[in-house]
Amino acid sequence: MTEKLIQEDIEHEEYTINMGPQHPSTHGVLRLVVSLKGEIVERVEPHCGYIHRGIEKMCEKLTYPQIIHLTDRLDYLSAHMNNHAVCLCVENALEIEVPERVRYIRTIMDELARIASHELWWCSFGMDLGGLTCFFYGLRDREKILDIFEETCGARLLLSYNTPGGVMYDLHPDFQKRVKEFIVYFRKKIKEYDDLLTGNVIMQQRTKGIGFLSKEDAISYGVTGPSGRGSGFSCDVRKHRPYGMYHKTDFKEILRYEGDTFARYIVRMDEMRESMNIIEQLIDNLPEGDFAVKMKPIIRLPEGEYYQSIEAARGEFGVYIISDGNKTPVRVKFRSPNFCNLSALDLISRKQKIADLVAIGGSLDYVIPDIDR
Amino acid sequence: MNNEELKNRVLTLVPESIITENKQFLTVIVPPDKLHKLAEELRYSEDTVFDYLFCLSGVDLKDTLMVVYHLTSTVYYHDIVLKVNTTDRINPQFDTVSDIWRTADFNEREVYDFFGIKFNNHPDMRRIFLDETTIKGFPFRKDYVDKNIIER
């Protein structure tokens, strides 16, 4: 097929380059076959699968508590949300009501993970645009969240903190203090982010009007998360199918209607602020209670099909489990947000320049393990 | 539209379909040849507007191969699940819905890659993740055997 593409290119006087699998701006092992006319991108063809591990197939051999540690390895930046989705799916299937404290903990952790993920997005987006300093500032602040995670969950990236029926350990005694300190710290730093990158004239010119994705296309391509909300597609699962404590917290769904790269950028920046608001509402009202309900040693889901979606950092992450009543599922499907977001890349980067393709890729914020699964 | 109305609507459109209802979703098992027509009707009629296909999964239930479409509407926020299945494991074929929902483009390629289900009229029906040259067969099928897989 690629040979055919190259042949076509020669006929159309186009210029085919491979961006990736090893390329600084694809954020992983994604290969984009880009056809160029000079600097103009004529079409982009994503080739994925370089790190496909068959996690869905592996899940068919594992019990439900064991699946959770594999979901960490999908979108590793929103590992906690992925765990949350599986746990919710199992709990809903078993009709278990988790204690209120668990819901609080999960929601706070989700939002912290979202901030950490968006921070990493911000710094890598800055780096995609060529502002290398952003990368270090983003990582510096993300480190604070990872420290909080490490203290409570015992891991920094692949948390595996949720279990069906609750969480692994109770919160660390310092947790509330550390989170509050972080919010005070990060409110200062996010202003710095704005000074350094958001307001910058070069950055604005490089993102405004670039990579336009209309609302209809966003819905049709299933582009969710901040990328979809930048196009005005109201797709926040936290609002539409509330889980955790989101139905009791007061927060805005960040929507922008421009649909360009800058809109996607602003949505993520605002989401970080909104996440801090959510945490602030919850952190002082943590109820006392158990951190997990007692589960049976072997979890068997009743026969049937279960779907649960949650709002991961990059969009709607869904878990679809088909069970035949055994301790292992018949089929597990993960609805990966990045996979759908990637499918829109070709549409929105046509007739843009190479530099724009990099910026658009950065604004879609794909994490390759989640695409490849 | 609530589930009852949706049920009636689907039955008027495709009387052969089998409708079940579980806690979460209204599930419709559609005959494969009627799938595209039903999908188009559900997507484009004014009172259903199922414009968002949020999950497309292939399933192998040992004897049957199934494709599951989770649909929702961003206007009315009602959901429906469409299912098509076939017992033909040699050359399973369904109609594509990628002309209705663009997201189905990649997802159907994924299903083809793992389950070998071909989608008719798909613009670009080839494997998306796996290598055409080295991998024979369809690894997510229950009867797939690979000597490299070490059973624990």
Add this chain to the structure above:
Amino acid sequence: MNSITEYFTGIFKALKSLVTGMKVTGKYFFSPWAIVTQQYPENRKKLVMKDRFKGELVMPHNENNEHKCTGCGICQINCPNGTIEVIPGFITTDDGKKKRFIDQHIYHLGLCTFCALCVKTCPSGALSFSTEFEHAVYNRQKLTRTLNKEGSKLMKGVE
């Protein structure tokens, strides 16, 4: 006329935004106390790991070389990756019953994903995670460890 004013205000706005950005980096350039880098091998002495950090799986032994592992194998069943191999032995007690004990508790660090299911499900609390994180070795065989020490016994009172 309007476009001319636009041209010049555009220049000044652009310059202003550039200067705001430069202020941030300039401020950090002149504040070396804001450096966050940790000098790793040098700070090993005072490096404090968080208590819950899942570094590697260990089986705590007390001063009499006793552990709590009964050799039931629940950790092995729960491990998703085949990281743990429990090799039990059987002894016949005085009253003629066959009793299971742990002969070797083998832990493949190279396969471990640190999901903590073994620690969580262990009925006697025999396993725990240590905060040791320096796992690099020259030989892959060294990553396979036997967790129960040579000649160790089951702690009294643990069944």
Add this chain to the structure above:
Amino acid sequence: MAFNIYDLTSFTQSIDKALYSVLPPFWAVATEMLIIGVAILAFYAVVGLYLVYAERKVCAFMQNRVGPNRVGPYGFFQTIADLIKLLFKELVHIKSADQLLFNLAPFIVICASFLAIAAIPFAKGLHAIDLNIGIFYVIAVSSTGVIGILLAGWSSNNKYSLIGAMRSGAQIVSYELSVGLSLITMVILSGSMQLSVIVENQANGWYIFKGHLPAIISFLVFLVASTAETNRGPFDLAEAESELTAGFHTEYSGIRFAFFFLAEYMNMFIVASIAATVFWGGWMPLHIGGWAAFNHIMDFIPPFIWYIGKTAVVIWIMMWFKWTFPRLRIDQLLSLEWKYLLPINLVNVLLMAFIVLMGWHF
């Protein structure tokens, strides 16, 4: 042999005389050339290496990091170690590359920067050659570097390299104009193209203060345009590592890559020297009219230190740019030049000519 740290003219001339007295004229010139060549080569290597070190340290501090700190105290020998590594590294042979051009390109790039150094006055009486068209010579010579970049991109038979080279060509051709025009503005003020004369004229005040607004504008324009001309961030489109991996030098390895790398830093040093010489008075100490005591103290600092200090400040500003701003896109790069810098520059030249004509400068 009189060695006066404040005026090296007699020192250099005494060497000149001594050589002519013992050798026939041809060999005397040849020996002089050799001495100058070796001296500049040594200077080049040291400055190039330590600019890399400085860049790494500066960006580290701006990014809340420590920077190189393992080789030697504060990582002082890091870049030397890097150079040794690059020297021993394999020169990857590209089968389908145009061998002649591929090998030639790094030398063209490094020669261009090497030639430009010749005209720069480092201190009073310390320059290789004092051409009466010094500025013209520097502009002419330093722009030949782009040929090397174009050759490198073309000959390595790599699509990324080609895109990078073409970008670089478009970029340098356009920014050459702004560099030239902003220097012409100052040439109007000084009335000479000879760098030594330009420096001498600034004895009672630097041109950036003397020339009112036009001088400041032309300094800013020069700073931006010369950053672009040296292919440095935010104008590093030819390399653009997040887009084109490494741009024109993707296929180069070992010492050939080191040549490109050193040339980039030397170009930065050269444009910073020019900026320091033309706008900030080169090796001339800071003099403020009427402050006799202050001026006297300033005179005690040797000219070479003044020169290095001023150059370092300009280099630091250029590094500050690089580590703060995101990269421009190619069309924005060109529109910045043709829509903003060039018109401003043209008006500025007129303004400066008017000021000089009316005798309004100090």
